[in-house]
Amino acid sequence: MRIRELDETQLIESFQRLLPSGGRTVVGPGDDCAMVAAPEGAFLVTTDVLVSGEHFRLDWSAPDEIGARAAAQNLADIAAMGGRTSSLVVSLVLPRDLDVDWLLALVAGFGERARAAGAGVVGGDLAAGEQLTIAVTAHGWASAAPVLRTGARPGDTLAVAGTLGRSGAGLELLGRGLVAGSEHDPTVLGGLSEAIQVYRAPVPPLEAGPAAAAHGAHAMLDVSDGLVIDAGRMARASAVVVELDSSLLGPDVWALEPAARLCGHPALDWALFGGEDHAMLAAFPPAVVLPQPFRPIGVIGAVEPAAAPRVRLDGREVSGGWDHFRRS
């Protein structure tokens, strides 16, 4: 059955069965607005939009993976403030010939991730359009002050929770046709399975965000555009130098080796420049024992007189990343 054969009310009712209502939802979907509790007296908010052909491809990802990805990257933004997600709203732009079962699988994938995070899906909007588009807004709360990207201090330990570079490697494997977009069997994918799967539906370490906040992290953000570009954001916001140590990126480099060999691409480059794994990148006071699953990958240094905040790898300046409007 195609979207155009259902009316909007039927479609929304089908969705609601797949979506969690959320423990903080005061007024759920169905009125002009939802209402969400925020007993802390403030709420966190973040928004992301995903476009078919730009952020995902229908022939590379299953619909539940696309839905999971849309949820995951917003949940990661809330976590990266040290927060937990209370609620999400989602707007969908749907081609009129889209298959309804396919769409329901996407919504179910989105709903599963929201449910696992304890969040409710409290509203949304539907529109017809040519290009499948998913616009998500997530709301959350932090038990204490939110962890901004501005607070890193010289001497802090730079640490990461979660994987680096897998999504970038997965994208390249699919983009170069080295893995069939339709291939989902992990036993067939072997050592490439993790990269492919993280590209299709990243699993950010959401609980690492509030754990970092509870352990006094000075600064945090999630790695959405690549370690170097996101570390650069922390460097500029905090007016510091981020010093990355390549020897501490070993676990990522080793995990990326099977893909690196197949692509002839340096594994370290993916770890440095690959985006969309949504790891948590945080600066901790030097005396702190890092909460699980954070691992150190460098230190925060001071900006020398007349120099600029920047990122260095093994003492040498490094830059580069992803821009949505330019194509290589």
Place this chain on the structure above:
Amino acid sequence: MRIRELDETQLIESFQRLLPSGGRTVVGPGDDCAMVAAPEGAFLVTTDVLVSGEHFRLDWSAPDEIGARAAAQNLADIAAMGGRTSSLVVSLVLPRDLDVDWLLALVAGFGERARAAGAGVVGGDLAAGEQLTIAVTAHGWASAAPVLRTGARPGDTLAVAGTLGRSGAGLELLGRGLVAGSEHDPTVLGGLSEAIQVYRAPVPPLEAGPAAAAHGAHAMLDVSDGLVIDAGRMARASAVVVELDSSLLGPDVWALEPAARLCGHPALDWALFGGEDHAMLAAFPPAVVLPQPFRPIGVIGAVEPAAAPRVRLDGREVSGGWDHFRRS
């Protein structure tokens, strides 16, 4: 200059100069999340997506009007709960060849409406895509309990604040080529000017929402899909019969007459079935003196035994409205 010639950071910096920061903004744009005060301990949230060619046409509306419309329909949803808007986030899907000045005018139009409502624009996302798409989420607060659509009671006065049918008439005038899409001069447009302008950039009576709440409105929603379809939503949610009185729709019918004569379309039909003026439709206790600018247009009746909630016009059942996925 085209979008593809700017990098994302430059584009976002250009936007921020055009957007209000908002009195309730604790953490503004630039981190993983914004943070917005909600001293009431809860917040309202609504979301809408607008797609070029579906909800607006680039040859019929100026960019500031498209931006204003995107803001207005979300502000209206907050108002229809009896609330005021604290903050908005907006995601834009932008064709790579879009003109940057055109886009800045759209963002300015959005920002002006947010500023006029006292709201901040606290975040957003940009993506490239084929079809210009604007996804907005708005957040608000209500001083007292929010006014839902479920509370209408038999004996209540049904009242409306704002216009009905203008947007629908404007759409038809433009769609049939009776007014040039490029024509914006109100002296040339004459008696058609209001309809055209409300289609392009509705001005919902935002303060009427909180005023209705303060006057004890039992139920409220904004007329986004047409009076009959939205009154039907109130009827079903409240388990009542909405009794519309066509003689009380006179001000709308008279205002729509110039367009009606030109189109050969009954003016009353636009008032009943035209959407997107975003008037406030509310049920008030019978003893209440209606707050300005509400005017009575009917009454709430009881559902007879074995009958269903529904809408009647002058005692006869009426239905019909707009579905986004079907085209006539």
